[in-house]
Amino acid sequence: MEESSETMTTSASKPALTARPARREDAAAITEIYNQGIEDRIATFETEPRSVADIEPWFDSAHAFVSVVDASGEVVGYAVAHPYTDRCCYRGIGEFSVYVRRSQRGRGVGQVAMAALIEAARNDGLWKLTSRIFPENRASLSLMTRMGFDEIGVHRNHGKLEGVWKDCVIVERLIPENID
Numbered sequence: 001m002e003e004s005s006e007t008m009t010t011s012a013s014k015p016a017l018t019a020r021p022a023r024r025e026d027a028a029a030i031t032e033i034y035n036q037g038i039e040d041r042i043a044t045f046e047t048e049p050r051s052v053a054d055i056e057p058w059f060d061s062a063h064a065f066v067s068v069v070d071a072s073g074e075v076v077g078y079a080v081a082h083p084y085t086d087r088c089c090y091r092g093i094g095e096f097s098v099y100v101r102r103s104q105r106g107r108g109v110g111q112v113a114m115a116a117l118i119e120a121a122r123n124d125g126l127w128k129l130t131s132r133i134f135p136e137n138r139a140s141l142s143l144m145t146r147m148g149f150d151e152i153g154v155h156r157n158h159g160k161l162e163g164v165w166k167d168c169v170i171v172e173r174l175i176p177e178n179i180d
């Protein structure tokens with residue numbers, strides 16, 4: 001990540017919510033928030049809780065990684081973009097995810113996280129962000145529409161979650177400043 005500023009001003013900033021580059025000391029909170037999303041079974045095929053040690057390598061490998069903190073400094077959400085593949089031709093594509101602490105959902109945290117992630121991805125030279133979302137995850141699909149993502153299509157029976165085949169909606173957002 002190239003962001004050097006402590007905080008990032010985004011057009012989606014809300015009072016009392018601040019987005020900034022994720023820091024290593026956020027790892028425990030990020031792990032907790034991710035594990036809530038895993039438990040909810042609406043966001044990911046993953047079913048095993050993660051440890052802090054699983055999250056720490058993200059600080060070295062992510063294209064862009066942002067935390068959202070509230071007025072008291074607590075991490076209430078994060079968004080991260082990992083390299084899409086290791087193929088050189090796709091080096092400008094980030095595969096992202098966004099997770100908000102369960103008690104804080106529906107209050108604009110996701111919007112602040114995604115605005116900051118898009119800005120961080122732009123600064124990192126990415127030309128596209130993409131993700132796959134379960135069709136029943138209305139909150140995530142609404143958030144992506146709000147943040148300028150297009151729904152490209154649907155992967156049918158893309159994987160099994162606890163024995164049940166799931167479709168995935170493919171979303172993407174181009175970053176025009178990095179397409180010349």
Ligand SMILES: CC(C)(COP(=O)(O)OP(=O)(O)OC[C@H]1O[C@@H](n2cnc3c(N)ncnc32)[C@H](O)[C@@H]1OP(=O)(O)O)[C@@H](O)C(=O)NCCC(=O)NCCS
Nearest residue numbers: 037043098099100105106107108109110111139140142143
């Ligand atoms: C999906 C998620 C990140 C959204 O973050 P959030 O902070 O709750 O969302 P926001 O408050 O910023 O709302 C963003 C948009 O989603 C809509 N939205 C939020 N919750 C919603 C819900 N339960 N149902 C339908 N729409 C919803 C909001 O109305 C808003 O749309 P608008 O701006 O057009 O009004 C959050 O709910 C979450 O962490 N869910 C579990 C993990 C997950 O699903 N992650 C995404 C995997 S790709």
